[in-house]
Every structure is written in C-alpha cells, then in structure tokens.
Amino acid sequence: MKKLLKTDLDTLFQAIASRQTLYIPVEDAGKQAAFIPYAPGLVMSTALNTARSAKDLFFPQVESLVNFRMDGKHIEIVSAEAEAKPFVLFGVRACDARSFDILDRVFYDAEPQDTFYARRRDLGTVVTLACSAPEETCFCTAFGIDPAEPAGDVSVWESGDSCLFRANTEKGEALLRDLPLEDASDGAADAAKDAIRKITDLLPLKDLDLTPFGAGKTQTFFDDPAWASLSESCVGCGTCTFVCPTCQCFDIRDFDGGKEIRRYRCWDSCMYSDFTQMSAGQPRPTQKERFRQRFMHKLVYYPDMHEGLFSCVGCGRCLQKCPIHMNIVKVIRTLGEETK
Amino acid sequence: MQVNEAFTPTIVAFCCNWCSYAGADLSGNNRLSYPANVKIIRIPCSCRLNPMFVLRAFQRGADGVILCGCHPGDCHYSTGNYYARRRMTLLFSMLDYLGIERERTRVEWVSAAEGAKFAQTMNEFVETVTALGENRRLEDFRCKVR
Amino acid sequence: MQGQIKEKAIALLRSGAADRVLGWKLGEFFYDLTPAVFRTPEEVERDFVFSVFSGPNLSKYLIEESKKEGRVAAFLKPCDSYSFVQLQKEHRIARENVYAVGVACDGMCDMKSIRAHGVKGVLSARQEGDKLLLETLYGPAEMDKRDALPERCLHCKSKKVVDFDEMMGENGTECPDCGRFDEVERLEALSAQERFDFWRGHFSRCIRCNACRNVCPACSCVKCVFDNPDSGVAQKAAASDFEENNFHIIRAYHVAGRCTDCGECSRVCPESIPLHLLNRKFIKDMNELYGAYQAGADFDSCPPIMDFRQDDAEPSVIYARGGDRA
Numbered sequence A: 001m002k003k004l005l006k007t008d009l010d011t012l013f014q015a016i017a018s019r020q021t022l023y024i025p026v027e028d029a030g031k032q033a034a035f036i037p038y039a040p041g042l043v044m045s046t047a048l049n050t051a052r053s054a055k056d057l058f059f060p061q062v063e064s065l066v067n068f069r070m071d072g073k074h075i076e077i078v079s080a081e082a083e084a085k086p087f088v089l090f091g092v093r094a095c096d097a098r099s100f101d102i103l104d105r106v107f108y109d110a111e112p113q114d115t116f117y118a119r120r121r122d123l124g125t126v127v128t129l130a131c132s133a134p135e136e137t138c139f140c141t142a143f144g145i146d147p148a149e150p151a152g153d154v155s156v157w158e159s160g161d162s163c164l165f166r167a168n169t170e171k172g173e174a175l176l177r178d179l180p181l182e183d184a185s186d187g188a189a190d191a192a193k194d195a196i197r198k199i200t201d202l203l204p205l206k207d208l209d210l211t212p213f214g215a216g217k218t219q220t221f222f223d224d225p226a227w228a229s230l231s232e233s234c235v236g237c238g239t240c241t242f243v244c245p246t247c248q249c250f251d252i253r254d255f256d257g258g259k260e261i262r263r264y265r266c267w268d269s270c271m272y273s274d275f276t277q278m279s280a281g282q283p284r285p286t287q288k289e290r291f292r293q294r295f296m297h298k299l300v301y302y303p304d305m306h307e308g309l310f311s312c313v314g315c316g317r318c319l320q321k322c323p324i325h326m327n328i329v330k331v332i333r334t335l336g337e338e339t340k
Numbered sequence B: 001m002q003v004n005e006a007f008t009p010t011i012v013a014f015c016c017n018w019c020s021y022a023g024a025d026l027s028g029n030n031r032l033s034y035p036a037n038v039k040i041i042r043i044p045c046s047c048r049l050n051p052m053f054v055l056r057a058f059q060r061g062a063d064g065v066i067l068c069g070c071h072p073g074d075c076h077y078s079t080g081n082y083y084a085r086r087r088m089t090l091l092f093s094m095l096d097y098l099g100i101e102r103e104r105t106r107v108e109w110v111s112a113a114e115g116a117k118f119a120q121t122m123n124e125f126v127e128t129v130t131a132l133g134e135n136r137r138l139e140d141f142r143c144k145v146r
Numbered sequence C: 001m002q003g004q005i006k007e008k009a010i011a012l013l014r015s016g017a018a019d020r021v022l023g024w025k026l027g028e029f030f031y032d033l034t035p036a037v038f039r040t041p042e043e044v045e046r047d048f049v050f051s052v053f054s055g056p057n058l059s060k061y062l063i064e065e066s067k068k069e070g071r072v073a074a075f076l077k078p079c080d081s082y083s084f085v086q087l088q089k090e091h092r093i094a095r096e097n098v099y100a101v102g103v104a105c106d107g108m109c110d111m112k113s114i115r116a117h118g119v120k121g122v123l124s125a126r127q128e129g130d131k132l133l134l135e136t137l138y139g140p141a142e143m144d145k146r147d148a149l150p151e152r153c154l155h156c157k158s159k160k161v162v163d164f165d166e167m168m169g170e171n172g173t174e175c176p177d178c179g180r181f182d183e184v185e186r187l188e189a190l191s192a193q194e195r196f197d198f199w200r201g202h203f204s205r206c207i208r209c210n211a212c213r214n215v216c217p218a219c220s221c222v223k224c225v226f227d228n229p230d231s232g233v234a235q236k237a238a239a240s241d242f243e244e245n246n247f248h249i250i251r252a253y254h255v256a257g258r259c260t261d262c263g264e265c266s267r268v269c270p271e272s273i274p275l276h277l278l279n280r281k282f283i284k285d286m287n288e289l290y291g292a293y294q295a296g297a298d299f300d301s302c303p304p305i306m307d308f309r310q311d312d313a314e315p316s317v318i319y320a321r322g323g324d325r326a
Helices: A006-017 A094-107 A115-123 A170-177 A190-200 A226-231 A239-243 A287-305 A317-321 A328-338 B020-029 B051-059 B080-097 B115-132 C002-015 C041-047 C061-065 C078-089 C111-116 C182-188 C192-203 C211-215 C241-255 C264-268 C276-290 C315-320
Strands: A002-005 A021-027 A033-037 A062-071 A074-079 A087-092 A124-129 A154-159 A162-167 A250-256 A260-267 B011-016 B038-043 B064-069 B105-109 C020-025 C034-038 C072-076 C098-103 C122-128 C131-136 C139-144 C166-168
Touching (some): A006 A162, A094 A115, A115 A124, A154 A170, A162 A170, A239 A317, B020 B064, B080 C241, B105 B115, C002 C020, C020 C061, C034 C041, C061 C072, C078 C098, C192 C241, C211 C264, C241 C276
Parallel strands (some): B011 B064
Antiparallel strands (some): A002 A162, A062 A260, C131 C139
16 A cells, blocks of 8 residues: 555646646536546546546547548548557546446457557556545445445545555556655555445445346346336437446447548447437337337346446436436336336 | 738638629629639528538638628518528627637628629638638638648 | 425316326435326326426427327426427427416526535435525535526526416516626627637537437427438537537527527536527627517517518627627
C-alpha cells in the first residue's frame, strides 16, 4: 500500500501527465463530471461519478475506421485509425471498472478481436477510486460489486487527509514505481472500506432481487404482458444507452466529404426506430419490442452467452438521466414481482 | 482576424431565377466582372432557400453565403421573398448568437435590370469575406479539399 | 391538491367522462415519476401520483392517445397547456377525444436542481412553507424550495392554464416580468468569440441522445430530418464539430415560432446543455422584430415565421443589434 496527502494530488497528476496522457474527472460546462485530459490548474471533481461512463475512453462514440479516396476509377484505401498513445484513466468507480470486464468479453476476447478497442485497452492503465459517498441510485452491490474494493490496475481510497494506493497488476505496479508516494501499511485503507460499507448497508436498492433473472430465462420473460406498460412512455431517445457503461451496440456509416469518403463507426441505440432494420423489414416494429430487447439483453441474453454474468453494473446513471424516469430497477422489480 | 493575401474565399450565392439570376446574367452580358470564386446556385424563388442549405454550404467549404432575390414587393410569386426575409433575418441572428461572424452571411435584393448592382455586390462581399479569412467556426474538417 | 387530483382521476373513470387517464406513476423513489396511462380506478388507486415532482410535460403523449378509441383525460399544468393548444393548432391532437383538467401550479421541483445544490443521497422530501426538508443517507438537510426548482420554473412565463374542460385550483395569470430573456441578453452582449467559445463548450458535450427532440412537443414529425437517410443531414452521432452545431441550430430553427418555452428540452438533457437559451433567442428576436407572440397562447394567431409584413426589417438589422464585432 502507498500513501499520499490529498494536498499533493496535483503534484502526482503532474508527474503522471509528464509521461503520458492522464484523464481525471473534472467539472465541465454543464456542472457535471467528465473525464478530461489533465492540465495544470484542473481540479479533480468530487462528484459521485462522471455523467458519461468510462467506456468512452476505450469505445469512443465516434471512431474513424478507414478512408476511401477516389481518383477516377481508382480507389485508394487509407487507414484512418487515430494515433494511439499510452494513457492513464484516474478516478474510475467500481461500477465502471466492472463494465470493462463486460465489454472485454465482447470486444477483446472475441474472435475476431476488435482491434480498435483492444489497442486502447492495452495502452490504458485504469486507476480506480473507491466511492466515499454512494447515492440512493447506486445498486452495484446487487451485481456482486463491492464499492469498497474497486478493481483496476491500481485501486485508490480516500482516508482522512490522505489517499491510499494499491497496485493490483503489473501495469499498476509499473505506474506507481516512479511516483512520489510514501509507504503505508497493508491495512491502512481498512477504516475507509468500513465507512463505505456502512453507507452501502443503508442504500435503498441494496435488496434488489436478481434471482428470477439470468441465463436460460428467455421463455420466462419474453411474452410477459408487463412489457407493454413498462415501455408505454419510453420516448425512444438514446440517453440510457449512451450513458450506460455496458451498452455496446454500434453502427458503421460512410460520410461523403466530396473528395474523400470516410468510414466511421458510432454508437447505435436499440431504442432507435431503425435498430436492426433490414431490407426484409423491421423485426422490432414498435418501441415495446426494442425496449424489451434492451433489458432482456442485460438480464438474460448476455448471461446466456457469458456464464451467467449480468450486463449491468448498477451505476445508477439510467435512474438519474432518463427523461421519463424509466430504468432497469423498475423493470427488475416489475418482472420479478410477476414471477412470484 | 488577419488579412491573408493568398486567400481567395469560396462564396455561394443563392440566386432566385426570375430577378437575381437574370441580373447575374446581365452583368455577364455587359462584361462587368466579378470574382470567379462566387458559385451561383439558381433557385426558383428566394423563399426556396432552406436554412439547412446555408449550413450545408458552410460545411462543404463556403466561407460566405449570400442570398439574392427580387425586391420585396416584386416577387415573381408575389410573397415568397417576404417569407425569405423573415427566415434569413432569424437564421443570421441565430448564427451571430452562436458566435459565427456576421459578415459571412448577407441578403441582397437584385432585380433583373441591375447587372451592375449584382457585380458590385459580389465584389464587395468577396472583399468583406476575404478580410474575415477562412471559415473556421462552421467548417467540417472532413470536407476540406485536399 | 395531491389527493384531490387522484380522486378526480378516479371520478372521471367511474363516471365514464374518460376511458383512460394520463398521469404520473409512482416510482422507486418519491421523485422518479413516470408518465403512464391508467385504465381502471384500481390502477389509479395503486399507482397514480401527483406531487411537486410531477414535472414531465404530458401533452406530447396526447398525440398518440387522442387517436385511440374513447376519451383520455389529462392533467395539464400551465406550461403543459400551452403545448396542448399549440398541438391542437397544428392538428396533431383530436381535441374531442381529450378531457383536459387544468392544474394550478406553483413550481415543480427537480432532483437535478437538488443535487446541483450539493444535497446527495436523498431518501425523502417534504415541503413546509417555502422550505424543503430532506432525509438523506448522510443526515437531514434543508433547502429553499426555490433552489430545488428547475430553470423553467424559476422563470415561469405564465401560471395560466390556457385550455381546459375543468380547472382544479384557481387559474393563474401570465407573468410578464419573469426575466426569462435575461440570460439571452447577457450572451448577446458578449463578443462573438466569447459566444462561440460558450456554445462550443456546450455543444462539444452533446451525445446526440435526441432526448431534447423526443420530449419536445413541437418536434412531432413522424420522420425527423435527422433520421431520414435521404435528407443529407442524417446523423446518429456527431462525427465533427460541424455536426455537433448543425443539429442544434436546425432543431431550434424547426421549432421557431412553435416552441412554447415549456423547458422540457433543458430538463431532460443528460449533459445539462442550456438548450432553452437557443429557443428563447428565437422567441426574443421574433418578439422584438415582428411583435410579441406566444406560441400556444390562443387558437387564432399566426406564428411569425409563417407571416410577413411589407415593412419588415431587412436581415442587415442584425448588424446593428447587440454584441461587438470582435
């Protein structure tokens, strides 16, 4: 375990940033936290979490793939992949850290591998920060995530006037090696962990019951009549999918700039009316089918394909951001009730 | 703002078919010159100009956009240019509000007999936009000519 | 008021005045109310809530609901009722299928505003006079109700319900001195560079979730130009700075003259972009150049962008108005 006075955090950030790009959560123009490249003078936000999830750093909303230059009948294909450099992502919460495992199974471990994602994952060092002030919308514990023990290459706790650092991987050790940190005892973060667990015991959503859901439950829930009322007031925006740390659908599009055609990929949303639309038709014709798809994916289909692992991390962003206050907790409660 | 001697702006001029396009034609007939970097797009009436066209012009490389139409009261379709006038006033005011340089957009009423006015307007507009420099605030880097 | 509205909903269903009631459904917490359709008095009894957190504007749901068989009753706050009238003017709502109950309003609270004031982990809230008393994970807290109001309630333009079949509570009046253009004026007085930086600082954070468009009662196109691959501007995400700006300029333009300033766009934006400042700029310009106009205030007036006068100002008028030339 290593330790640093909170007042020295800026010195630490400067030391890291002198060697690679460092992202820290900073208050943006909307007075919300966002991961922004560190520059001297920037102060780390104390918000519970960033408005957009940390997946942005590995799976950005828009990513250039390849460009096509036309010269008469001749087509030149030019790679448009952005130059990638090592970076450190500081201040990731336990929920977002778990989301990387979920996305890795889809993009990194997959055959064929998503090389764009994989490259960023290899170049990124994740430094997590334990949550000292969870909010009523948090339910990571329902998914077996312990906010007092966030994963990542390095885990950090706030304790009194200090921060405590523990490297969990080789990458983490390599990061901490040359930084101006003091030694601390192995149990130095215990008090901080206890304080966190005291709050998580009070969270109103801590008893969220997931036992009705999981692998093999398609037939149980697919035709449930509750989907109609649950999806009734959904306005079909993409807010939930875009702030969600585990949503992973994307579209590939071409932009004709006149002299060059640029092929890029961008986030897609199952909430949109053209989701999975094909020339043969639209298999999910109304919002009900698309809404059902989203939650079945998180609670049933993904566990089917990944040894029972749920594709939700309980970060609570959909609870805070949905324009009409629909979210996965309401779906879990409603459908879970029905099976009792 | 800097004056770049080597910079020639790309100007898109939306001209209504009945008055201003004919006015442009007349200036050509009278051998009155205006810069070759003014690209004329003929529309049936000034009120055909959809604000999306103005933005698209800036996106695809224009540094200045000008709408030319019949004088208010003389519209070939009697009232089209009245609507265009309100529309463009509101659009240009919004662009100004967003920090886009005001002088990049303009409306000028040019009749079919005003060949000299057409040429003069284009010459003035090109000079104004040249002084402003390249359009950076509404450019789309993906459309930059290589 | 709260209990009375629930009773009214039950009474309307029982008497047959309405076959369905559009209202708000109890959430997980006290503040996360979801718009819902209630079909039986039992459903109303179990789940219907009207509280100081009933912020969402229900009028847009009436577009689809009024097409169905039977009558739908809807509870409309003053700002909702302007959207209701505007949608009727545009023939999007079948008025005969709607039973509108006007609800007097003193301002709705929003959790976003409460959190913005630094109160976290709220478990319950109670209004006492003009204060909010809150229970949180971190102990009790107290704040002025005014600080819990979203932007649109702080600058409420009218407490008058403009169209109703029945009114609950005393109907209010318009609020001409609400100051809703103050922030627009402040921006207009900045230099062009400062304005550009301000808006880029906001638009660069836009994630194109389309929440603003989808909740906006004025955006009711069946196929939006941004979803239409033939329009030339179809985008699912902004792939350049230009596309980030384009969506907002075009959307604000498309609703100009029809936007009733209900404030839903700013309420729902997950990135807290002050979208109302775009719509209010158009409203302010139209008021100043073409005469005061409020969309949705009545059934007869013509929106400024569909109207003209022979002595209208020339577009060059913008050169003389506000801001400097930097």
